[in-house]
Amino acid sequence: MNKLSLFLPAALAAYSFRWSWWSKNKKGLNVLVYHKIGYHPRGSKLKELWVTPERFEKHIIWLVKNGYNPVGFSELLDCYKNNKPVDKLVLITFDDGYENNYKYAYPILKKYNAKGNIFIVYNTIGKVNIWHKPEKEVWVNMATKEMLLEMDRSGVIEFGSHTMNHPRLAEISHEDAKWEITESKKQLENLFQKEMFAFAYPYGSGAYNKDVRKLVLDAGHIFDFSFKQGKTQWPWKRDDMPIDRLFIKNTDTCFDLGLHLKKGIAKFF
Numbered sequence: 001m002n003k004l005s006l007f008l009p010a011a012l013a014a015y016s017f018r019w020s021w022w023s024k025n026k027k028g029l030n031v032l033v034y035h036k037i038g039y040h041p042r043g044s045k046l047k048e049l050w051v052t053p054e055r056f057e058k059h060i061i062w063l064v065k066n067g068y069n070p071v072g073f074s075e076l077l078d079c080y081k082n083n084k085p086v087d088k089l090v091l092i093t094f095d096d097g098y099e100n101n102y103k104y105a106y107p108i109l110k111k112y113n114a115k116g117n118i119f120i121v122y123n124t125i126g127k128v129n130i131w132h133k134p135e136k137e138v139w140v141n142m143a144t145k146e147m148l149l150e151m152d153r154s155g156v157i158e159f160g161s162h163t164m165n166h167p168r169l170a171e172i173s174h175e176d177a178k179w180e181i182t183e184s185k186k187q188l189e190n191l192f193q194k195e196m197f198a199f200a201y202p203y204g205s206g207a208y209n210k211d212v213r214k215l216v217l218d219a220g221h222i223f224d225f226s227f228k229q230g231k232t233q234w235p236w237k238r239d240d241m242p243i244d245r246l247f248i249k250n251t252d253t254c255f256d257l258g259l260h261l262k263k264g265i266a267k268f269f
């Protein structure tokens, strides 16, 4: 045996440890988080957050084939209130409310009888992602009110709040944070004429800050979603922690998706 024939399998084995296949299975609530579905425009600095429609469709087919049930916030509420198991449930969430969610994700979800959930930044409806500095991330269209209402009527998509302006809640005044949280809930309830009980922290800021989290729960949200990678223990200890999520990037294959769901993460580095 020459040196290379020994080295190569060892190197491959070491490389494969990047993936979590060797770690312990993790039980708990499965919440996927996507951002933009589509083809990243020129100049995008966050290319990995653009999942192509082809990749997204493969993920949905894989979920359905493997017995996962993609549900909306209302089904999760039923499980929470009635202490039902969630092992094969998956919540597909999208942060921010981009037009491309309507254009690409919504028809794919509909096609496979799957449900999705979108967190809306109220003041940017029908506008662009103005919270990003354009030199850091290009501006793209956000969904319009008409698109949101159509998706709501279809029953395919449910909605939650992601504040008024997408601030870092832990870095603004208590008064401003309170307004961002309560006003967005109120405006969305006006728009959809239904209760908004799910909230996602922009950038995850404030999710683990006692004061900010209290504002979110006191406003009447049942569920609050962090920006931390992982699965949340079920039954959920609501008083102790927000719900963690599994980050899906365009480079995630169906193998990666499976690892996220089973292990709470696909790759360690």
Ligand SMILES: [Zn+2]
Pocket: 095, 096, 162, 166, 201, 202, 203
């Ligand atoms: Zn966001």
